[in-house]
Structures are given as C-alpha cells and as structure tokens.
Amino acid sequence: xxxxxxxxxxxxxxxxxxxxxxxxxxxxxxxxxxxxxxxxxxxxxxxxxxxxxxxxxxxxxxxxxxxxxxxxxxxxxxxxxxxxxxxxxxxxxxxxxxxxxxxxxxxxxxxxxxxxxxxxxxxxxxxxxxxxxxxxxxxxxxxxxxxxxxxxxxxxxxxxxxxxxxxxxxxxxxxxxxxxxxxxxxxxxxxxxxxxxxxxxxxxxxxxxxxxxxxxxxxxxxxxxxxxxxxxxxxxxxxxxxxxxxxxxxxxxxxxxxxxxxxxxxxxxxxxxxxxxxxxxxxxxxxxxxxxxxxxxxxxxxxxxxxxxxxxxxxxxxxx
Amino acid sequence: xxxxxxxxxxxxxxxxxxxxxxxxxxxxxxxxxxxxxxxxxxxxxxxxxxxxxxxxxxxxxxxxxxxxxxxxxxxxxxxxxxxxxxxxxxxxxxxxxxxxxxxxxxxxxxxxxxxxxxxxxxxxxxxxxxxxxxxxxxxxxxxxxxxxxxxxxxxxxxxxxxxxxxxxxxxxxxxxxxxxxxxxxxxxxxxxxxxxxxxxxxxxxxxxxxxxxxxxxxxxxxxxxxxxxxxxxxxxxxxxxxxxxxxxxxxxxxxxxxxxxxxxxxxxxxxxxxxxxxxxxxxxxxxxxxxxxxxxxxxxxxxxxxxxxxxxxxxxxxxxxxxx
Numbered sequence: 162x163x164x165x166x167x168x169x170x171x172x173x174x175x176x177x178x179x180x181x182x183x184x185x186x187x188x189x190x191x192x193x194x195x196x197x198x199x200x201x202x203x204x205x206x207x208x209x210x211x212x213x214x215x216x217x218x219x220x221x222x223x224x225x226x227x228x229x230x231x232x233x234x235x236x237x238x239x240x241x242x243x244x245x246x247x248x249x250x251x252x253x254x255x256x257x258x259x260x261x262x263x264x265x266x267x268x269x270x271x272x273x274x275x276x277x278x279x280x281x282x283x284x285x286x287x288x289x290x291x292x293x294x295x296x297x298x299x300x301x302x303x304x305x306x307x308x309x310x311x312x313x314x315x316x317x318x319x320x321x322x323x324x325x326x327x328x329x330x331x332x333x334x335x336x337x338x339x340x341x342x343x344x345x346x347x348x349x350x351x352x353x354x355x356x357x358x359x360x361x362x363x364x365x366x367x368x369x370x371x372x373x374x375x376x377x378x379x380x381x382x383x384x385x386x387x388x389x390x391x392x393x394x395x396x397x398x399x400x401x402x403x404x405x406x407x408x409x410x411x412x413x414x415x416x417x418x419x420x421x422x423x424x425x426x427x428x429x430x431x432x433x434x435x436x437x438x439x440x441x442x443x444x445x446x447x448x449x450x451x452x453x454x455x456x457x458x459x460x461x462x463x464x465x466x467x468x469x470x471x472x473x474x475x476x477x478x479x480x481x
Numbered sequence: 482x483x484x485x486x487x488x489x490x491x492x493x494x495x496x497x498x499x500x501x502x503x504x505x506x507x508x509x510x511x512x513x514x515x516x517x518x519x520x521x522x523x524x525x526x527x528x529x530x531x532x533x534x535x536x537x538x539x540x541x542x543x544x545x546x547x548x549x550x551x552x553x554x555x556x557x558x559x560x561x562x563x564x565x566x567x568x569x570x571x572x573x574x575x576x577x578x579x580x581x582x583x584x585x586x587x588x589x590x591x592x593x594x595x596x597x598x599x600x601x602x603x604x605x606x607x608x609x610x611x612x613x614x615x616x617x618x619x620x621x622x623x624x625x626x627x628x629x630x631x632x633x634x635x636x637x638x639x640x641x642x643x644x645x646x647x648x649x650x651x652x653x654x655x656x657x658x659x660x661x662x663x664x665x666x667x668x669x670x671x672x673x674x675x676x677x678x679x680x681x682x683x684x685x686x687x688x689x690x691x692x693x694x695x696x697x698x699x700x701x702x703x704x705x706x707x708x709x710x711x712x713x714x715x716x717x718x719x720x721x722x723x724x725x726x727x728x729x730x731x732x733x734x735x736x737x738x739x740x741x742x743x744x745x746x747x748x749x750x751x752x753x754x755x756x757x758x759x760x761x762x763x764x765x766x767x768x769x770x771x772x773x774x775x776x777x778x779x780x781x782x783x784x785x786x787x788x789x790x791x792x793x794x795x796x797x798x799x800x801x802x803x804x805x
Contacts, residue, residue, distance in 0.1 A: 203667035203668065203669065203670075204667055311755060312525075313755065341524040341525050341694065342524070342694065342735060342738045342739055343524065343734060343735065343738045343751050343752040344751070344755070345738065345751075346737075346738035346739075346740075346749040346750070346751030346752075347751040349740070349749055350748060350749055350751060353748070368667065368668065370668075370742065371739070371740040371741060371742045372740050374740065374742060375740035375741075375746070375749070376740075398742070408669060409668060409669060410742070411672075412668045412669045412671065412672035413668055413697065413742065414671070414672075414675070414695060414697025414698045414700060414701045415697050415700060415742065415743075416695075416696030416697045416699075416700055416724070416736065416739055417700060417724060417743075418700055418720060418721060418724045418725065420743065421700075424672055424676070426672055426673060426676060427669045427672075427673070430637050430639055430640075430670060
C-alpha cells in the first residue's frame with residue numbers, strides 16, 4: 162500500500178529585506194493512513210510553516226507533495242478545493258481561529274455552504290448535532306458564540322469543524338498548548354479516539370516532547386527548517402542520536418523527583434534562519450561540534466534501520 | 482531559624498462587577514522564610530496571579546477588593562499601606578517577574594536605563610553609579626554589559642526575561658515573586674533561565690514565590706509546593722510530600738493528566754469537567770463536581786485543611802491514603 166501523504170524535498174523560502182529566510186529547507190517524509198507523525202521543535206524552526214505548506218495555505222518554493230499518489234504541490238486554488246476537504250487543520254489558538262460573529266452551529270455548518278455535496282440541506286442540522294456529539298460538546302452550546310466558551314470547548318469546535326468534511330488527514334498545529342493540563346488530556350484522548358474510529362492520519366505539530374511522545378507513531382525533530390532526526394517514537398526516546406534532540410530531551414522539566422536527567426544546557430539561542438551559512442545549523446550551540454561541522458552540512462542518513470539523523474558525529478560522541 | 486519574610490493570613494479577594502462577585506481567592510494562608518522556595522501550582526483561573534498581585538499591592542481597585550486577611554511583609558501589613566508607602570516597598574523589598582517579557586519592558590528606553598531606574602528610585606546613588614550597578618546586574622544574568630545601550634526589541638525572548646530578572650533583583654529584594662517566568666520561552670531557553678534563577682536565589686538567599694502551572698518547573702527549583710484550586714490551597718507540603726505522596730484527588734488528577742516521558746501510558750486519565758465558575762462556587766468542597774471520590778458529605782460541607790503528616794496539609798474529606 163502506498164503512503165497517504167508523501168512529501169519530498171519540500172522547501173519554503175520567504176524573501177525578506179535582509180535576505181532569504183529558509184523556513185522549511187528540504188524536508189521529506191511519508192505518512193500512512195491512520196498514523197500520526199509528530200513534528201517537534203522550538204519556536205522558529207519551521208514546524209508550523211511545514212504544516213501550512215502541506216495544506217497549501219502557503220505555496221511551496223520547491224519540492225513535491227503527493228496526496229494519495231497525486232501531486233498537489235502545484236495545483237491552483239480552484240483545483241485544490243477538491244483536496245481541501247480531505248486535508249484539514251486544527252489551529253493552535255482556539256481564541257483566534259474562530260469567527261467571533263458566528264455561533265457554534267454556524268461555524269460548523271459553514272462547511273456545507275462551501276461543499277454542498279457533503280450534506281443535503283435538510284440534514285445539516287442533524288449532522289451538526291452529530292458532530293458536536295462526536296467531539297463532546299453539549300447541544301445547549303449550539304447557539305453560543307465563541308467568546309462565551311472556555312479554551313477547551315473552543316478547541317472542540319475547531320475539531321468539529323475539521324471533522325465536518327470527513328477528512329483523511331488533519332494537521333494539528335499545537336492543538337493543546339493553549340490549554341490547561343487537565344483539559345489538554347481530554348483533548349488528546351479525543352484526538353486518539355477519533356483516529357481509532359475514523360482512521361484519520363495526523364501530523365501533530367508541537368514543542369512539547371512529552372505530548373508528542375504520547376500521541377505519535379513516528380517523530381521528526383526539526384531545527385531551523387531542517388529535520389535533524391526522524392524515527393519511530395520508541396526508538397527516538399530509547400536511542401537518541403542527535404545532540405540537539407538529546408539537549409531538548411534533557412531540558413524538559415520532569416514532574417518527578419526521581420530519575421532526574423542530567424541537564425545538557427545549550428549555549429546561546431537559535432541562529433537566524435535568514436541566509437544560513439553552510440555547515441550544520443546546530444554547530445554553534447553543539448558541544449560536539451568540530452571544524453567539519455562548520456564547513457559541511459551533514460545529510461540526513463540512516464544511522465540504524467529506520468532511524469535517520471543529520472549529524473557528522475553519530476556513533477563517536479562520548480569520546481569527545 | 483531563618484526569619485519569616487512573608488506571611489499571608491486568611492486572604493480573601495473578590496472582584497466585584499455589576500453582574501456578579503468573582504470569588505478569586507478564598508481564605509489562603511501561607512508563609513515564606515528567607516531562602517525558601519515555594520511553588521504555587523494551579524490551572525488558569527485558580528487565583529494564582531491574584532495572590533501575587535495582592536502581595537505586590539497591585540490589585541486593580543475597583544473591581545478587586547481584599548475582603549479580609551492580612552499580608553505581612555517583614556511584619557508590616559501591606560494591605561493597610563498607602564500607595565506612596567507601597568511604592569517604597571515594590572522593587573525594593575519585594576519584586577516581581579512577569580510572565581511575558583515582551584510586554585513587561587518599556588520599548589522606548591534602553592535596558593540599561595530601565596535597570597538603573599529601579600536602583601535610583603530606591604537607593605541614594607548618583608546617575609552614574611546607578612548605571613554602573615545596572616551593568617553589573619546585566620553581567621550577573623549573563624548578558625555582556627556592552628548591550629546595556631540596546632533596546633528591548635534587539636533582544637530575544639530569553640534575553641528579555643534575563644533583563645526582567647536583572648531589574649527584579651537590582652535592589653536585592655527579600656522576596657521575589659515569579660509569575661510563570663518561563664511559560665513564554667522555549668524549553669532549551671527555559672532550562673537556561675531556571676538555572677539562572679536557581680543560582681541567584683541560592684546566592685542571595687532571596688525568598689522565592691514561583692507561580693506556575695508546570696509541575697516540572699516546581700520539581701526543578703522549589704522546596705515547597707502549594708496546589709491551588711478555585712482560590713483555595715487544597716494541598717501544601719514539601720515537594721517530596723506533593724510529588725511522592727500526593728493526597729488530594731485534584732493533585733493526583735493533575736499528575737495523571739500529564740503525558741510522561743518515562744512511562745508508556747496508552748491513555749491519559751484527565752480530570753472530568755471544568756473548574757467551577759468562581760462567581761458561583763458550590764457550597765461544599767469546590768472540587769466535588771469533578772472528583773471521583775466525592776460523596777454526599779463533600780457537597781454539603783467544605784473540608785478543612787488538615788495536617789496529614791508533619792508539614793503536609795490536605796483539604797479533603799476523602800484524601801488519598803498511602804496505598805503501598
């Protein structure tokens with residue numbers, strides 16, 4: 162079986178006054194139906210741009226995006242409309258992504274104005290009720306406006322809206338980072354249930370490694386527009402190869418007093434993604450960096466079966 | 482025995498609006514000694530920030546209103562002070578680090594001037610001396626002093642938070658309140674800032690009140706921890722008490738809601754429902770609607786905060802006893 166989504170050498174550059182900003186720089190992966198790919202990285206690493214480019218909310222600079230074997234990277238907006246109902250997005254901020262002047266019912270039903278073929282007019286009311294039920298929103302909220310609801314409920318509206326088209330694939334862009342932990346757990350469980358019931362594939366974008374570990378089958382770690390490590394979730398946590406992933410893992414404050422990790426404190430901060438110099442983009446902050454790292458860009462290579470990492474020093478760290 | 486820096490007694494804060502009275506803080510008491518670190522943990526709307534603002538005397542009036550209770554800072558009740566007297570204390574004896582470093586700094590003044598401003602307000606020094614001290618403060622938080630003439634927009638988020646910390650510590654306060662100091666920062670930067678705060682706190686013996694929603698951050702730098710729900714402290718103890726022997730169902734629920742890095746959990750167990758509306762709190766225990774241990778007793782009578790073991794307080798009729 163072919164992959165549902167196949168992304169090859171995807172690039173998205175933005176021209177700015179100071180030079181070319183490399184937001185997404187040569188990212189490739191494939192995603193099977195019903196699976197979850199986690200994309201992790203810090204702010205500015207290009208993870209949201211990646212999600213938006215795949216959904217054609219941004220036009221790719223180069224590279225290919227294939228959905229069910231069809232190239233969608235170059236389609237016009239009109240041609241893409243057909244695919245958009247298969248590919249949806251859940252946005253980070255449930256306060257900004259809902260129209261404040263529409264009621265919950267109107268927000269969810271708007272889909273059927275745009276795609277009338279999805280639901281006959283007389284059944285729209287029933288379908289909206291059904292969707293609200295699926296995401297756990299009580300019917301009494303149907304005529305409420307977003308500002309009357311709290312963050313968790315608003316995020317459920319966003320999910321219901323995305324589901325209304327019965328998509329095969331959803332990009333979840335930090336869907337829980339604006340929520341409190343007890344609500345976050347409710348939404349994560351909901352997303353998992355929906356995946357099981359409807360076989361939806363997710364790209365789950367987040368900065369929170371513990372969330373991504375919980376929900377993903379496979380994980381991509383991004384740094385300044387590039388994938389630095391990519392493999393199955395278990396493998397990533399048991400056999401962390403890239404020094405950036407190691408530092409990222411060690412930096413998470415663990416809510417426990419036992420088996421505390423030794424912190425690897427990184428020096429400095431992200432360098433600029435504008436006209437990046439050749440060489441490894443992480444080199445300036447890396448404790449293992451050598452001259453080679455500043456000169457040549459490490460390629461993403463298969464270090465162990467199914468485990469890809471982009472670093473010159475895999476295998477000989479620890480001796481440095 | 483170190484001296485008590487802060488003592489909050491039976492604090493009740495309401496926000497009074499035309500439509501309703503929001504019961505933001507309901508009878509909170511705690512104290513902090515010099516060198517102590519207390520983490521105040523809770524979710525959005527639990528009243529964490531209101532507690533912090535009351536201690537700073539920064540509550541907006543109206544609509545807020547301290548209904549009862551006292552806040553003793555060094556033995557002086559700040560709820561009774563006039564604005565002019567409060568101004569002498571703020572930034573001097575007690576200072577605060579705000580959540581969002583992007584909005585906490587003045588965009589049209591250099592960071593050096595902003596640090597020097599606090600020093601000149603509270604200490605009798607010349608402009609030049611104050612600026613020199615400001616440069617020292619910058620170095621202390623890990624920013625080269627050459628950057629003192631730059632403006633906030635020239636700094637990244639983590640650097641800005643360092644500047645805010647430098648301002649807060651410039652007058653060597655006895656009490657530092659940090660309100661979600663690292664929430665707006667990336668994890669690798671958060672680790673740097675937490676490390677910095679831990680070192681500075683240790684060296685200066687400042688009492689630290691850390692407000693956060695993240696148990697991870699508490700485990701990193703606090704010795705004591707208070708869990709706050711609907712304006713009440715529901716559990717209080719050392720971090721060992723809270724992390725290893727959590728006794729309140731809400732504390733336990735929070736821990737179970739967190740995806741773990743060390744264990745594989747198929748499914749999270751969230752706490753049902755939402756926090757009760759602070760304008761309409763239930764008569765009994767405010768957590769009883771969401772609690773899986775709730776009985777009819779819970780909805781009728783509000784439990785008292787009882788000492789479970791030495792220094793470990795829980796406010797629950799059915800607190801979780803040690804199961805192993």
